Amino acid sequence: MAGKTEVGLVLLGVLVHSAYMLSIFDIYFKTPIIHGMEPVAPRIDAPAKRLVLFVADGLRADKFFELEDDKPRAPFLHSIIHSKGRWGVSHARPPTESRPGHVAIIAGFYEDPSAVTKGWKANPVEFDSVFNRSRHTVSFGSPDIVPIFCGALSNTNWDTYSHEYEDFATDASFLDDWAFDKFQDLLNRSRTESDLRQKLEGDGLVVFLHLLGCDTNGHAHRPYSPIYLNNIRVVDKGIERTVRLMEEIFPDGRTAYVFTADHGMSNKGSHGDGDPANTETPLVAWGAGVRGPSRAKPHQEKEDSFKFVDEHSHHMETPDGWGLKGLERLDVNQGDIAPLMSSLLGLPCPMNSVGVVPTDYLALGKVEQAEVVFANAKQILNQVLRKSDLKQASSLFFKPFPPLLDYSSLLEQIERDIAQGQYESAIESGHNLIQLALAGLHYFQTYDWLFLMTTIVAGYVGWMLYILLHLLKTYSTISFQQNKRNVRVTGNSRRHIRIAGGTLMGVCSIVLLVELAPPLYHVYLGLAVFFWTEVLGDTTSILKVINILFSSKLSWFTKLFAMAATSLLVMELLVQSFFQREVYTAVFVAAGVIGAVAVSWNTPGLSMVPAFVWAACWFLAGFTLMPVQIADNTYLVVGSGLAVVTLAVFARWIDSRQSKLLFWRPLVWGYSRRVDKSWILFALQVSLVVASSMMVWITTSHRENQRKLPMIYQVTNWSISGVSMLLPLYSPRSMLTRLTSIYLGFAPPFLLLSIGYESLFYTALAMVLLSWTLVESAVLFGPSGEIESLPSHDVEEKYSKTRRQSLKLMDVRVAVCFLILINVAFFGTGNVASVASFEISSVYRFITVFNPFIMGALLLCKVFIPFILVTSAFSAVTRLLTLPRFGCYLLVLLLSDVMTIHFFFLVRNTGSWLDIGQTISHFGIMSAQVVFVLILFAITSVYTRDLQCASEQASFDVVSTSKFK
Known part of the structure; x- marks a missing residue:
């Protein structure tokens, strides 16, 4: 019955936290996809017959614009900026992933943050876009992007390369050359193929070239590497020859060009969050319908921010190193690019677009500008009206959006202004209506x-x-x-x-x-x-x-208050640690002192163990002072293998000292001559750690030489990792021996997934976990403990009687310690609350050809390994103290929910998108912790369910006890 109750509580906990984690998107973020609206075409003659959209996936704005040795890295596009077109920075919103970024560019709306989970999948809901509004679309590029947006369209020609081309071990700039070559081959064929020529010559043609090279090279080599920077030159040259061929085949001057990127790239080769390195992308437009360059206005040099519609400010002072200081810079929201392209082609804006057409990019007269803005305003207003109608039809107590109750008079006023030639007034009124409509959309998205x-x-x-x-x-x-x-x-x-x-x-x-x-x-x-x-x-x-509570003695009530206050204080510190990792430094500096004093008090005359506890905590405390961005350091990763072996040898030495010290007895109880066979297993595990360190060196050398990783090396790494994780199952049951075996077993895969100092963090965390078990054992069995005061022949009998399945007030400390350790495993080497904190280069020793699911699984494995160590130690401590494991799990869950509610109230949907993304991530992590911990318990139970300690010995050797004494 108890087992059924536990299973029921677990399933209920999973349901609660899963449902409430999803609630954030119902409260704050709903993708604005609405059907049943009519498109609104601008009443102008299309400035361009065709438009070419170049999207350099993963290209940072600063790396594109900046000069190198006083020369532009992209000379052709820089010449366009100076002579023919307009430029600026396009500001993306999180999640800064490929699909959401492309949705914003071609459809004009921003997917909610949950879209990060659908990054490589086709959108399950059909939405309007520039592509399906066009007469015909031609597209070439990545198999992960092009089919998502073109696969379901009937009016398109598209092609992609094979997934096997996306090899992170090589220079991926050839992927961009493939896209350019395919399109240029199509253009050349149009000279002789009349049907193809007819498709390309008509109005409303869109060409989309997806250029994946920068993204792949940024992940593999970092955005400051020569390979990434050279890829920018490859893109520039490819665009130059494409434009020259377009102008040769279509000399009518009716072609418009737009160059941009879906997202940027952080210095560590990742993206996903709201860091400016990920959100700031280049935008260059030129050709038919696009204004030429103009001098920067005096006030622009002083202006220091660009406002998003959600009041998110961006610093927009042009750096001196870009060589563009004197030219007018026109920053946009990424969603504004869709109405820009629609206006150039004279097409209706995508129906769900929330972009505002940037009229400063358009070479249109005032009347055409007024018409474009008016169409844009009506298109966004239609979304509000449609949402209002849907909500009113189903709501018993409907409350409309007050500022738009008289929207018809606003539309009539703009119509009158246009008819009377008051175009400036019409443009201003149109922009005001757009802002009201956007506010109305937000009102209905957060209506409940x-x-x-x-x-x-x-x-x-x-x-x-x-x-x-x-x-x-x-x-x-x-x-x-x-x-x-x-x-x-x-x-x-x-x-x-x-x-x-x-x-x-x-x-x-x-x-x-x-x-x-x-x-x-x-x-x-x-x-x-x-x-x-x-x-x-x-x-x-x-x-x-x-x-x-009311009948208890004052002393007990005082203890209860002190424990509750301490637990809440620690929970608040953990909440703060999500924003400042340095909190853990202070926590472990204090823990080192407390742990050392506790061991010294209970084991007088023994200085080595207190010193070890102190050193371990202070060693771990240093990691949260280190930068989140982990630099590549192969020497450190290889050397960390030696640290792993050294700590394992130290643990075995403690194991061999079991006949000397009583307080270690529960950790090694069951030690016998048969355990000596475990040295064979120990030697095998050590050899696998050494082998993994060697493979780190070999595989990294291959990648640095831009050579493909041989399949034999990949198979070797997979084999070492798989075998090493199975070996702990065959280790002896004594507690310290099994924990050491688990530590050695998960070291090879972690080393192979490491690129820098996080490999050393693994050993530092293990040292603290060993210290935790030593402190708990010393406190329970040391001179001040109740067992030490008994005669030797009564020790086992007394300890067996102390076995309990109940929790006491002081046992809350076990749950608190577990939460501290499980969270430092999160933040010890970075911030996994940020999508961009994952180092995709960590997986290159196992797989180099792009596969998001296998790579994602490997990244999760790397994240989970420290958690497995912590949960194994937690299981050992509960076994040591004979605490009910599930009861301790519920304590952990209860304390976690204190943090969860705090984070729930911190979630924001306005302001900086960096802050918005962080608050969502923090709440999501805490909501998912119940599921994570449950999975961790399930995994570690396989390794720790047969742990043996003093409380489980059926007999007790009095002679051995005398030797202990």
Whole structure:
């Protein structure tokens, strides 16, 4: 029965945290895809017949614009900026991934942050775009991008190269040459193929060339590497020869060109978050319908920010090193590029676009500008009106958006201004209407904010109370037994409360059904009602707890208050650590002192172990002072293999000293002559660590020489990792021996997935985990402990009697220590709350050809390995202290939810997108922690379920005990 209860609680916890994690997107972020609207075409003659869109995937703005030895890195495009076109920085929004970036460029709207999980999948919802508004689209490029946007279109010619071309071990600039060559071959064929010529000559043609080289080389070699910088030159030369051929074949001067990027690239070769290196991309436009360059206005030199529609400021002072200081710079939001391209071709803006057409890029008269802005305003307004109609049709208490109640008069005023030739006034009024419409979209996207916030907070609090009552009833020493009268009263009250809860849920569900609310709304409400019904229904338990609190002695109440205050303080420190990793430095500096004192107090005369504890904590404390961006250092990774072996030898030395010190006995209990065979396994594991260090050196040398990684090396690395992770299953059951074997078993894959100082972090974390077990053992079995004071022949008998399946107040420290350690495993070498913190180059020793799923799995494996060490140590400590493992897990869950609620209130949907992305990530991590910890427990239980310690020995050798003494 207990097992079923535990399984039920686990499944319920997964459901709660999964549902409430998704709630953030219902509250703040909903992709604005709306159907049932009419397109709004601008009432102008199209300035261009055809448009060529070049997207250099992963190209940073600064690396493109900056000069190198006083010469531009992209000379052709720089000459365009100086002589023919307009330029600026296009500001992307997180998630700065390829698909969301391209959606913003070609469809004009920003996918919500959950789109990062769909980065390489076709959008499950059809949306309007410049491509399907065009008469015909031609596209060449990556198999991960082109099919997503062209595969379902009937009016398109497209082709891609094979996935095997995307090899991170080589210079990937040839991928861009492939796209240029394919298009130029198509242009040359159009000279002789009349059907093809007809498709290319007509109005409304869009050419899309996706250039993946910079992204691949940025991941593999970093954006400051010669390979990445040379790739920019390759792109520039490819664009130059493409433009020359276009102008040769189509000399009518009716071709427009747009060059940009979907996202940038951080210095560590990653992207995804809101760092300016990822969000700032180049934009260059020229050709038909595009204005020529102009001198920078005096006020622009003083202007220091560019405002997003969400008030996100961007620094826009042009650096001196770009060589563009005197030219006018026109920054845009990435979503503005879609209406820019639509206006150049005279097409309607994509229906779900939230972009604002940048008229300063257009070579149009005032009347045409007014018409373009007016069409743009009506297109965005249509979305608001459609959302308003849908919400009003299903809402019982509809509240419209007040500023747009009289929208028809605003439209009429703009029409009058255009008719009367007051074009400046029409343009200004059109921009004002656009801002009102965007505010209206935000209003309807967050329409259910109050209901959702109230329901979810109530659900979280109810869940925490539900878990707390279960902990007290199942794992505490408090007696909740009831007499028959109490049982009858409790049963009646619970029944009445359940009836009331069911009635409330039924009424609310009917309301939600009438309002056509999403299914998850019913889940949010149902969970909240269920938890509060169960909590309030258990009145006897609540009264029992209240009675105990008020009847307890002052000393116990003081201890309770001190433990609660300390736990909350630590939880708040952990919350702060998500923003400042240096918090862990202070925590482990203090932990080193406390741990050393605790061991010294309980093992007087022994200085080595306290010194080890102190050194281990202070060693780990240094890592959170190091930069998040990990520099490549093969020597350090190889040397870390020696550190792994050294610590393992030290642990074996402790194992061999078990006959000398009593307090180590539970860690090595069960030690016998048979354990000597474990030295064979130990030697094999050490040899695998050494072999993995050698493979780090060999495979890195191959990649640095831009050679493909031979398949034999990849197979070797996979084999070493797989075998090493299986070997701990065959190690002896004694606690310290098994923990050492687990540490050695996961070292090879971690070393092979490391590129710098994070490889040394693995050993530092293991040292602290070993210190934790030593401190707990010393406190429990040292001279100040209850067992040491007994005669030797009573030790085993007494300790066996202390076995318990209950939790005491002081046991909260175990859960607190686990949370500290599991979080430092998150932030010890970076910030995994940021998508861009993942080092994709970590996987190149296993696979170099681009495969997002295998690469993602390897990255998760690297992240999980430190967690496995922490959870294994946690299992050992609970076994050592004979604590109920599931009860401790519930304690961890309860404390985690304190942090989760804090992060829930920190989530933002306005302001800096860097801050927005971080708040979402932080909340998501804490919400997912229940699932992560559950998975970790499941994995580590395979390795630790048969751990043997003193409490589980069936017999006790008195002679051996005498030797201990």
